[in-house]
Amino acid sequence: MAKVLDGASIAAAIKADVAEGVKRLGERGVRPGLVVVQVGHVPASEIYVRNKVQASEELGLYSARITPPETVTTEELMDLIAALNAREDVDGILVQLPLPKQVDAKVLLDAIDPAKDVDGFHPVNAGLLQAGRPALAPCTPAGVIEILKRSGIPIAGANAVVVGRSDIVGKPAAMLLLHENATVTICHSKTRDLGAVTREADILVAAIGRPGFITPEMVKPGATVIDVGINRITSREEFDRFFKGNEKREAAFEKRGAVIVGDVHPAAFEVSGAYTPVPGGVGLLTIAMLMSNTVRAAKMRRGL
Numbered sequence: 001m002a003k004v005l006d007g008a009s010i011a012a013a014i015k016a017d018v019a020e021g022v023k024r025l026g027e028r029g030v031r032p033g034l035v036v037v038q039v040g041h042v043p044a045s046e047i048y049v050r051n052k053v054q055a056s057e058e059l060g061l062y063s064a065r066i067t068p069p070e071t072v073t074t075e076e077l078m079d080l081i082a083a084l085n086a087r088e089d090v091d092g093i094l095v096q097l098p099l100p101k102q103v104d105a106k107v108l109l110d111a112i113d114p115a116k117d118v119d120g121f122h123p124v125n126a127g128l129l130q131a132g133r134p135a136l137a138p139c140t141p142a143g144v145i146e147i148l149k150r151s152g153i154p155i156a157g158a159n160a161v162v163v164g165r166s167d168i169v170g171k172p173a174a175m176l177l178l179h180e181n182a183t184v185t186i187c188h189s190k191t192r193d194l195g196a197v198t199r200e201a202d203i204l205v206a207a208i209g210r211p212g213f214i215t216p217e218m219v220k221p222g223a224t225v226i227d228v229g230i231n232r233i234t235s236r237e238e239f240d241r242f243f244k245g246n247e248k249r250e251a252a253f254e255k256r257g258a259v260i261v262g263d264v265h266p267a268a269f270e271v272s273g274a275y276t277p278v279p280g281g282v283g284l285l286t287i288a289m290l291m292s293n294t295v296r297a298a299k300m301r302r303g304l
């Protein structure tokens, strides 16, 4: 029977470490601060941002939400970022994506002081990660590594296959696994005979954005499967493809008209030795790692 790698308990352990870090900084008169910039009203973003601010407060960080209007210009946001870069009480700056069309997201994200880039998306931080000197690593991939480490899954020497090469998940996940001494293969939409590659994986990371894409025959029996995907399913046909006969999911689907499925087909988890469920796996780590990055940024900026 495959072991479930429970994101909630791992996230709780990380948050306890963060709270301890906040306490120790408090003894030196420092309260780490996180500012989230949320432009306009994207309902999904509002939930994410609320969760981020709430988690910060629970752990004793200073946190604030700034909400420029939907019509804001790139220049106005650049001025805001410059002001936040200069603020001594702000250790982490996070610009919630997506941004409205008129805003040049790339220019804006590049304007964040790399020392305060708690999302780890700035090219300077991407470069440091590549160079094996991770300062602030992107939260979701950092969460993947925490799950593996805190679950006692050996990474060094393992064959790790990452499906997906985005700048925010696939690539940094592959880099972090490489720095943990895994033998890493990165796959993408042009990979030939993907199943043959994924079947070699001792650790398989799926970050594709396609519901249930990884099927049982693509998984080596006993492998560790980390499912990063978050996909919303609303059609009955798709629901049946993944969850037919699953009473708990059926009830959720009936109630909300939608359920979340990862990039791994639930049947593929049965083949694995251990896996992260969706929901309840990697997703829960992302906010914990954001808190962790904020404390790290606060320490690094003060040379602690």
Ligand code: NDP
Pocket: 140, 163, 164, 165, 166, 167, 168, 169, 170, 187, 188, 189, 190, 191, 194, 207, 208, 209, 210, 228, 229, 230, 231, 263, 282, 283, 284, 286
């Ligand atoms: P992107 O769309 O940016 O990247 C998807 C990657 O998957 C691309 O590299 C793409 O290849 C690859 N891909 C697409 N189709 C195939 C295919 N048929 N075969 C092989 N590879 C394929 O997505 P993200 O990296 O941003 O996100 C990935 C998933 O993770 C999504 O489900 C997202 O919702 C989820 N996510 C979850 C987070 C969390 O907190 N748990 C945080 C961020 C994302 P190519 O480059 O060739 O196009």
